[in-house]
Amino acid sequence: MPTTRRNLFHSTIHDAAHPTWRWARTLLATPDFPDALVDYCVTMTRPPGASWPSNKVFVQKLRYLTCYILIGSYARWQRGEGSPPTLAALQRTAVASPRQIAGFIKDLRHGGYVVAEQQESDRRRYHLRPTAALIQEVARSPLAFLAASERLEPSSRPLLAAISASPERMCDWLGRSVDCYQKDDSLFAPFRTIVQLTERECGYPLMAAILGTHYAAQRGVDAGLPSLTYRVLAERFQVSRQHIGNMLAEAERLGWFSIAAGGHLRAISEDLIAEFETWSAGQMAHFRGLAEQVCDPGGVAPKTMAE
Structure with a gap:
């Protein structure tokens, strides 16, 4: 089996001076x-x-990134730095098509990973809240x-x-x-x-x-x-x-x-x-x-x- 020289980064890393990569080298x-x-x-x-087939849901790039971005939007909103994480907002920012996002969120809600909650400022509108189960899977x-x-x-x-x-x-x-x-x-x-x-x-x-x-x-x-x-x-x-x-x-x-x-x-x-x-x-x-x-x-x- 090959043995990699671990003091070297992979050739695709061009900004090795960034603090994250300096620590990574150590x-x-x-x-x-x-x-x-x-x-x-x-x-x-x-x-x-x-028991729910989480491997099918999370272990694929587009679906994982959709959950990751939803959590990011929710966390940003909780810090008072962004707008409510609605389905429409997620469809604008996620990497899959709007139809794929809508179907995926429906599956996540069915599995208990996402909850649609009424917004306090406008009870006609809903935002998406990632549950602890979703956060744990993505983490x-x-x-x-x-x-x-x-x-x-x-x-x-x-x-x-x-x-x-x-x-x-x-x-x-x-x-x-x-x-x-x-x-x-x-x-x-x-x-x-x-x-x-x-x-x-x-x-x-x-x-x-x-x-x-x-x-x-x-x-x-x-x-x-x-x-x-x-x-x-x-x-x-x-x-x-x-x-x-x-x-x-x-x-x-x-x-x-x-x-x-x-x-x-x-x-x-x-x-x-x-x-x-x-x-x-x-x-x-x-x-x-x-x-x-x-x-x-x-x-x-x-x-x-x-x-």
Whole structure:
């Protein structure tokens, strides 16, 4: 298996002087960085806790971004910095078509992830409120990255525990991330392979299973990751074997990775490893910095959310 020189960023990062990337470089060079990535990949490949098929809802780029942007709009409005997060407003800002957004929000309301509430200023109008369940689902990867950052560089106060304990604080935390994303997409756009994988149904957790297997083999640990057979991956991610087969065939054709008979990782691209490690270090630094802001004792506590 290839071994990436982790003191280097992936070639798509051009503004390495930015504070987030300066911190990311420090995390990237930490000796325990691969172990933190194993833990992250294990988290991202765990079966969903809810009976509703959350993998189908959240683990795909357009749907995830729609939820992410909704949370950002709601958090901004709660801070008194924006207009109410209505369906029409979401349709103007989200990345899918208005029809797709309307259908998706209907599904989210049915699943108890979004509530339509009357506006106090005009009872004829409704805004969309993300519930604690939606916030928790969208925060799954950010929380895992925050945990990884605290493992590599312990904080003076328990940031992960503080963020996890409060849906209001978690909403504010994610909302600030959305503000950064909408101002300057430097944490997603540079990572073309990762973005391309997330466009597929469950492409990201599949990638996490592949990368986690790679790092676990490097470190000689049994991390409890799913076997890379079609059957196990299909059952874990609640998709068909054909869908898994199609994604693995495409990955091999594009030179990203290949799986041998019996679910063994035969090869993985050095470039994909470098991209994933840079992406991960950037995400750790990004969400850690925002957690420091949100948990600042001198900050203003966010408003309480109803369940």
